[in-house]
Amino acid sequence: MGSRQHLRDIQSGPPLDYHDDIRANSREYAEALDKEDSLRGFRSEFIIPSKTDLKRKVLIDAQSLKDDADERCIYLCGNSLGVQPRSTRQYIERYLQTWATKGVFGHFVPHSDQLLPPFVEVDTAAAKLMAPIVGASESEVAVMGTLTANLHLLMASFYQPTTEKYKIILEGKAFPSDHYAIESQILHHKLDPKQAMVLIEPEKLDRPVLTTDQIIKVIDENASSTALILLSAVQFYTGQYFDIQRITAHAHSKSILIGWDCAHAAGNVDLRLHEWDVDFAAWCTYKYLNSGPGGMAAVFVHERHGQVDDQQNFRPRLAGWWGNDLKTRFQMKNEFVPQPGAAGFQLSNPSVLDINAVVASLEIFKRAGMKSIREKSLHLTGYLEHLLLTYPLDSSPESKPFIMITPSNPAERGAQLSLRLRPGLLEKVLPYLEEHGVVIDERKPDVIRVAPAPLYNTYTDVWEFCQVFFAACREAVQPSA
Ligand SMILES: Cc1ncc(COP(=O)(O)O)c(C=O)c1O
Structure with a gap:
């Protein structure tokens, strides 16, 4: 199976097995997965925009980008633009200083x-x-x-x-x-x-x-x-x-x-x-x-x-x-x-x-190591897929507001899952996600791309995304009054 072979080395099974656990759908479970995560310390090395920052009409002084000033947004868009490492500022300042002096x-x-x-x-x-x-x-x-x-x-x-x-x-x-x-x-x-x-x-x-x-x-x-x-x-x-x-x-x-x-x-x-x-x-x-x-x-x-x-x-x-x-x-x-x-x-x-x-x-990548990053990514995206599959169906499978177009075989995908929404839903789902502090990206007319990045995203991010996304879908499929 060529390059797929090496996946076996790193797929040692999820830290907790969400596939067979009915509690997997709870916030507590996601938080328990985060506690088990050996890369969890890296999140604090990145500046994840807060929900308030995202709605600002003016830029704030970067000095006031404090750790827990506001609730962080749910940033699942590393496939498009990764967030800023805290150390970037230090590197650039040191460079400016060298040039200046x-x-x-x-x-x-x-x-x-x-x-x-x-x-x-x-x-x-x-x-x-x-x-x-x-x-x-x-x-x-x-x-x-x-x-x-x-x-x-x-x-x-x-x-x-x-x-x-x-x-x-x-x-x-x-x-x-x-x-x-x-x-x-x-x-x-x-x-x-x-x-x-x-x-x-x-x-x-x-x-x-x-x-x-x-x-x-x-x-x-x-x-x-x-x-x-x-x-x-x-x-x-x-x-x-x-x-x-x-x-x-x-x-x-x-x-x-x-x-x-x-x-x-x-x-x-x-x-x-x-x-x-x-x-x-x-x-x-x-x-x-x-x-x-x-x-x-x-x-x-x-x-x-x-x-x-x-x-x-x-x-x-x-x-x-x-x-x-x-x-x-x-x-x-x-x-x-x-x-x-x-x-x-x-x-x-x-x-x-x-x-x-x-x-x-x-x-940061050097300290974390690509092997560990990929290992967490397999679990994190696997957890996202698992939660997406729990979307409650009213009637037939066709009634589901979205399907996943990314391969379900973990060896055939990275962090990103692409979801195709039923025609006409994207315009309703996107503002709902934005309003609730979820950052993903869309490819019109009907696809959203959701990419949990293992260095700074958590299982709780993934869980929260699914709560907001499911609510957005439920609202979007309602017949308009
Ligand atoms: C697959 C792929 N190729 C090429 C590009 C173009 O990149 P750039 O604008 O940096 O040349 C992008 C940009 O997102 C991309 O995703």
Whole structure:
């Protein structure tokens, strides 16, 4: 079962077994699960907006964001934008202080109380922390740029169409930016996207998941003409976690390169990009990795693609000075020789301001560990699913106001559950949730995405969400007077 195998290592069973316990539906039970949670201490390291803050018309002074000033909102939106780690402010202040007091010397001079090394080395420090998040070695990861721009950069290197092999396989429902990036790469090579883009469409539109067999079938059908496959590791809409290992191995068996958009997977599921032999990957850090809106992104390039041999042969790419060999970077010669590894794909000197926000969050991940995070996530999202299944039905199953479109197999999903509401209910349910301090996100016309993030969400958050959501559904299905 490929990459699913390792799930057995970490699925040791819920701390308390909510599946067989009729008390599982009570607040006390959720609170008992929280008490058993070994990651529970991490919640206080994040600033979760209060219900009052969310309704403010003016921003308040951050100093007054006190711990228990008001009741926290139920924030289940880490799939879209993670909340702010408390330490982010400290990292950024220390950076501002370095810049203010040292100016250009901040680039090179270390300080005994620094949180990050001098500016010229911050990218290396960030890559070191990022590598274990995606199961890579340090040299296979670079923290750089933004996600869509990085996808372009990587495709500039990995998509080298020929007359025979020119197609790119992607999901029909890929995130639009990925679709546009691929389409424009194809146009850039003066090819016709209608011929060169192979879209894998879901078989059932009401449950738009893609089976591994279906993906493999599309690869087989287009094997001789395909140059590249680019898929998402966790699908943004359905929350489906694809079998990266099996699909990657299959692509390679047909001599096709494959890259993964890990925007919804990094910091969410236990990726093993190196072990699974992925060619390249890219992700952002503002979702589960809590770096703030538009925060710095990252890339993975498998070590075999990042090599620079003795004759200075290397994989072609779009180059910039920051990717140059460190020994000659500042010599200003016009001969590009990349650093080995993903760092050799960097273009510009990184925004130190942005990297500080990334590192503040990654330090928390380092202490918690991805294995424990995924383990809690399986329980937390399992508990959410369990409670959702207890929605009382008046009559037939069809009367249920929502269905889950995320796979019910925990190995095939991350933190997020996507719920499709009956037509017309979304407009009524959303204001109710907002009014009651629940933060989730919607994909119109009828889907909400609910994502408990294991570092800062609790079982009680999940329980409270279900209370509010069920009440919202009950009110929404009432015939209007
Ligand atoms: C799967 C996926 N790909 C690409 C993007 C685009 O990201 P960016 O705006 O950081 O380039 C997003 C943004 O949410 C996304 O979810």
